[in-house]
Amino acid sequence: MSSLNSRDSFVIEREVKPLDFLSAGETASDFKETLKSLGIPADICRKTSIVAYEAEMNAVIHGGGGIIAMELEGDRITIVAKDQGPGIENVSLAMQEGYSTAPDFVREMGFGAGMGLPNIKKYSDELDIETKPGEGTTLRIVIFLKDEGGVE
Amino acid sequence: MKIKDILEDLKCVTVHVNPERDCEITRGFTGDLLSFVMGSSPDGALWVTIQNHVNVAAVALLKEIPLVLLASGRSPSPELREQCLKEGIALATVEMDSFDLCGVLHGMGIRNRAE
Numbered sequence: 001m002s003s004l005n006s007r008d009s010f011v012i013e014r015e016v017k018p019l020d021f022l023s024a025g026e027t028a029s030d031f032k033e034t035l036k037s038l039g040i041p042a043d044i045c046r047k048t049s050i051v052a053y054e055a056e057m058n059a060v061i062h063g064g065g066g067i068i069a070m071e072l073e074g075d076r077i078t079i080v081a082k083d084q085g086p087g088i089e090n091v092s093l094a095m096q097e098g099y100s101t102a103p104d105f106v107r108e109m110g111f112g113a114g115m116g117l118p119n120i121k122k123y124s125d126e127l128d129i130e131t132k133p134g135e136g137t138t139l140r141i142v143i144f145l146k147d148e149g150g151v152e
Numbered sequence: 153m154k155i156k157d158i159l160e161d162l163k164c165v166t167v168h169v170n171p172e173r174d175c176e177i178t179r180g181f182t183g184d185l186l187s188f189v190m191g192s193s194p195d196g197a198l199w200v201t202i203q204n205h206v207n208v209a210a211v212a213l214l215k216e217i218p219l220v221l222l223a224s225g226r227s228p229s230p231e232l233r234e235q236c237l238k239e240g241i242a243l244a245t246v247e248m249d250s251f252d253l254c255g256v257l258h259g260m261g262i263r264n265r266a267e
Contacts, residue, residue: 021205021207022231024207024210025207025209025210025211025213025214026210028210028214029210029213029214042195046195050190050191050214053210053211053214054187057186057187109186109203109207110184110185110186110201110203110207111185111186111187111207113185113186113187113188115185115187115188115191116187119187119191122191123191
């Protein structure tokens with residue numbers, strides 16, 4: 001793994017617009033390209049892009065848009081996804097693969113399969129969900145730079 | 153197998169975007185749920201799907217998928233075609249359904265898992 005020093009620390013922040021399926025995925029792609037350009041190992045780039053994509057799609061589909069930030073500092077990448085959507089009523093249900101509250105038109109596009117949060121959990125090292133019905137959701141996701149093989 | 157060879161060997165195929173780089177593909181994946189593809193597809197695999205909208209390109213880009221095959225004769229949306237062109241992702245429509253198409257690809261030596 002390439003070694004990172006304090007000069008490499010940075011934060012990127014992107015705005016995600018509600019139901020903007022045309023631009024969806026651009027934030028995750030931007031994050032991945034940035035990490036790749038810094039020589040971050042491929043497996044870490046892959047995990048980060050998966051969790052960023054899922055957080056981005058949650059903000060697009062459910063969150064009424066939001067802000068997604070990626071911070072690279074020290075031994076970790078932290079992604080914070082903040083929206084002001086309806087919040088998650090039942091977090092433990094939302095963490096179950098297959099559970100979804102997405103509307104039909106979104107499901108027909110192949111989204112809303114109830115794999116967003118489970119994928120984030122699966123590909124991250126730490127996941128913290130702060131949510132309140134009516135007040136939005138903030139995800140704080142950590143991926144450690146030490147590549148231990150990860151999930152196949 | 154090279155992308156161009158795969159496209160040449162498939163029957164009833166309409167190529168919408170030619171490969172930018174004719175890279176070697178050994179692995180494949182099929183799925184229409186985008187999060188499933190994001191979470192489960194091997195990087196660099198070809199992807200068989202019936203989803204034909206622009207977000208297919210976003211997933212393909214993130215998973216470094218060099219070739220998307222739209223099964224069951226599905227035509228890409230103009231936005232998908234345009235995005236694949238921009239990102240250098242090869243895109244083609246195949247008349248066969250996903251099941252038969254995967255069978256043919258398997259016969260060409262394309263596998264889900266690395267051998």
